[in-house]
Amino acid sequence: MSTVTAQIMPKPSKPWAASPLDRAKTGGIFLAAVLASFAVVASTPLKGKLAYILVFFAAYIMIDFASTFIKVGRQGAVDAVFRAVVTMAIAIAVTPIISILITVWLRGHKGLHIGLFTTDMRSTAYTDPINQGGLLHAIIGTFLLVFFAMIISVPIGILTAIYLTEIRGKFTRPISFLVQAMSGVPSIVAGLFIYAAILLPLTKKLNGIEGSLALAILMIPTVARMSEEVLKLIPSDLREAGVALGGTQWRSVAMVVVPAARSGLITAVILGIARVAGETAPLLLLTGGSGSKNYNMFKDSMGSLPNYIWQCFATGTPESITRAWAGILVLLVIVVVLFAAARTLGNRKVGKK
């Protein structure tokens, strides 16, 4: 037996964490605010859901302020109010997004069936029951349109970003400004531009590639700006090292800078795709819609998910509206998957394969 005093192994604890009493107090304030909102709505002319929410927010802030004031004084109370206001701002910002997701799921999932992905609308009317016909033509159309838009816009967007960050020519500032301004161009304007520049004078017909061109116009600024931000993060040390080894600037950019920024550039492209996947207005103008599969970008109008959704809503029967919601759900899932992919790729550390 050793005479050394036994070491007491301490348990890990978090002395700074909220005690059960604190948590009970927070819950109490929350409850009091809810009660206050009911009381005020019942006893005053304020009515409706909005009134409940507004009174709840106001009451919560006041009670929180008062209780913190008593406990720790003015400064702590102001801090508590600030925290409450920020939390509420986030709640307000997130509510519409969650509400959209829930609504789309609730209304859309009824229309889901495997036939959506295997059949088209060639011999089905929008007013037919949902279990007939499908989205295949629209999914194919959307993928083709977006794919060609990507082929056009990705080289232009990334090369623009390279001009802005690597070449830094005389026009860097005006072009940077222009790219920013272009990211705010309404999609209908891009559509009308292609309509006036290509469809009216040249082709005089609807086809897929015109829609892709309009989507590319919308995609270029997104890809260029995101890529610019990504390239700016690459330390200038790496560029200098490439040049100091006897490489030309072009080889240094192509071999060192772009590979180092690879995952960020992929994110930029995916965000660009997500930006245009749901665009409707230019496609209505330039590509039209179709109930059957069309693989030819240069001939005839082509179906797409946004066009399908728009057509179904315009038809307006209960069956067609169910179709529309199913279409929205599919489109939303595609966009969400793309964003998730962008995040995963963007979060990957540079240098890992």
Place this chain on the structure above:
Amino acid sequence: MELTAQAGSLSAITSAREVKEPGNRALGVGLEARGVHAWFGDKHVLSGVSLDFWPGTVTALIGPSGCGKSTFIRTLNRMHEFIPGAAMAGDVLLNGEDIYAPGVDVTKIRLKVGMVFQKPNPFPSMTIAENVLAGLKLAQLKSENKDDLLEECLERAGLWSEVKDRLNTHGGALSGGQQQRLCIARSLAVRPQVLLMDEPCSALDPGSTLRIEETISHLTSSVTIIIVTHNMQQAARVSDYTAFFLSDGGPGQMIEVGSTNEIFSRPKDKRTENYVTGRFG
């Protein structure tokens, strides 16, 4: 006096070194700077530096921060012009030829005058082997036996034994000192005549610093080295010649140059003495 005692310790280091006579002709004529000035925009940062670098020697550039040492070495391989707003005057001669003459291929200059940076900067998208051989690809050079070159460069940089089993892993997993030696190996692969080192050890711990210094002393048989350092012990340990730079608020100037032993034991200029004895800076 206490201060001279300190200077004495530095000169003790330097006098223990064998004095290298200039003119190892096998390595070429050398690098000469003639009246080099440098500007960033309107700011005159370096004034009239003339300095010869003898082949096969190590020259240390010392002096307080902001005295233009780094700017000066960047004029020696035309990296200075990489910074927007940069301007320069004067001549830099490599093997007797002006590297700023019209029609000179700047990439060829940088092949002959390589550079190691302050912070280790291996290329993150490449493996260790790819990093070492990156210069060949960047400069589109041919090499008959890449495996031999890889081993030779890593050996010369003192890194081979540590990484030979993981040549195909990423350089990011190495320690800071190993990364810096990887960067040295990378710059050796294109066979430069001159290697510029801009405070190569300032981001490293003392152990790694020592390894880099050993690497430097092994390299001098084949490469001329110019090293910027804030560490005077380092200058005393590794260099044959030392140049002292100083800025009195205006553009930086070279105050004094001489053999390292002279600079640390009997500097001619009072300001140099103050600096090397640690009285200021």
